[in-house]
Amino acid sequence: MRVALLQLDTAWEDAARSHARAGPLLERAAREGARLAVLPEMFSTGFSMHPERVAQSPGGPSESFLRERSRALGLWILASIPEKEDGRSRNVALLVAPAGEVTRYAKIHPFSFAGEDRVYAGGDGVVTAAVEGVRVTPFVCYDLRFPEPFRLAADGTDLYAVVANWPERRQAHWRALLQARAIENLAFVVGVNRAGEGDGVRYAGGSAAFSPWGELLAEAGAAEEVLFCDVDPAAVAKARETFPALRDRRPDAYRRRG
Numbered sequence: 001m002r003v004a005l006l007q008l009d010t011a012w013e014d015a016a017r018s019h020a021r022a023g024p025l026l027e028r029a030a031r032e033g034a035r036l037a038v039l040p041e042m043f044s045t046g047f048s049m050h051p052e053r054v055a056q057s058p059g060g061p062s063e064s065f066l067r068e069r070s071r072a073l074g075l076w077i078l079a080s081i082p083e084k085e086d087g088r089s090r091n092v093a094l095l096v097a098p099a100g101e102v103t104r105y106a107k108i109h110p111f112s113f114a115g116e117d118r119v120y121a122g123g124d125g126v127v128t129a130a131v132e133g134v135r136v137t138p139f140v141c142y143d144l145r146f147p148e149p150f151r152l153a154a155d156g157t158d159l160y161a162v163v164a165n166w167p168e169r170r171q172a173h174w175r176a177l178l179q180a181r182a183i184e185n186l187a188f189v190v191g192v193n194r195a196g197e198g199d200g201v202r203y204a205g206g207s208a209a210f211s212p213w214g215e216l217l218a219e220a221g222a223a224e225e226v227l228f229c230d231v232d233p234a235a236v237a238k239a240r241e242t243f244p245a246l247r248d249r250r251p252d253a254y255r256r257r258g
Contacts, residue, residue: 001134003159004029004037005227007207007220009196010165013054015044019065021224022079028226030073036131038161038192039079041141042091046198047165048082049119051089055082063094063102070096076131080107080140080163088121093138093163095129103129107140108149116142126153134158134231141165144177144191147184154185154246158233162191168204168222175206175219182210186239186246188231195224212239 006025011017022039029037041047044062045054056062062081070077080093091107106123110116126149128137137157141164143149150160160181166174174193182189188211195205209217209229218227240246 001036001132001231002032002034003161003190003209003229003231004032004034005190005192005207005209005218005220005229006037006039007192007195007205007223007225007227008040008043009224010040010043010046010194010198012046012198013048013050015054015056015062018044019062022065023069025224025226026069026073026075026077030075032226032228034075034228036076036078036134036136036161038163038190039077040192040194041080041163041165042082043079043163043194044081046194047114047116047201048199049115051082051084051119055084055089058083058085063096066094066096067100067102070098071100074098078136078138078161078163082120089119090123091116091120091140092123093140095131095136095138097131103127105138105140107143109142109146111142128153128156134233136161138163144174144181147181150181150185154187157185157187158236159188159190159231160185162189164191164193165198165203166193166206168202171204171206175208178208179210179214179216182212183214184245186212186243187236188212188229190229193220195222212236
């Protein structure tokens with residue numbers, strides 16, 4: 001399956017402008033044969049800590065935009081948006097199918113360093129969905145620093161897709177952690193970061209794709225850009241058969257003695 005990494009320069013707290021910017025990137029992804037297109041975290045607003053201004057109800061304008069583009073282009077789309085329901089806001093990744101189905105994953109780890117935990121509730125579980133024969137597990141930005149949910153999902157995952165607003169000053173961590181998640185789980189990893197500036201924070205892009213062996217398949221610079229990579233579940237199965245690290249796990253012994 002061909003995957004497009006859409007490194008978008010998001011318009012700050014302006015969903016309509018962000019939709020307009022994302023549209024041509026999605027069209028290019030479909031035109032060049034991608035079956036799944038991945039947009040950054042909070043692709044429509046930037047990493048805003050003001051859900052009262054930016055959070056939308058399920059089925060709102062940003063979800064409607066993704067559903068319409070997915071249907072029109074025949075393209076699966078993954079992106080996160082700020083969403084509100086029952087009086088609580090969450091940072092939610094939507095995986096939208098051309099037929100109209102939407103799979104939701106709420107970011108498990110709100111970024112406390114920036115106060116995200118004070119305004120967005122954390123999710124309570126990992127989600128995996130089949131996309132044309134590829135088992136895809138989405139995560140959102142700060143989740144990347146926590147190996148536990150990646151490992152929990154490993155046996156049922158071919159591709160981890162991490163959407164992010166990862167700032168320039170910690171860019172080295174972004175690349176190292178993406179590669180580490182690929183190596184330790186013997187799975188494909190794509191990380192899609194935003195470009196540009198939002199609320200005074202600089203983003204250096206650096207969206208990237210890694211193979212199950214940790215090989216770099218594609219990497220963006222700092223500007224708005226579209227990357228492509230090919231994901232094959234057979235390559236994941238072969239890597240895990242060749243190097244059976246996942247089978248050699250011993251969870252029963254992962255405890256401190258004495």
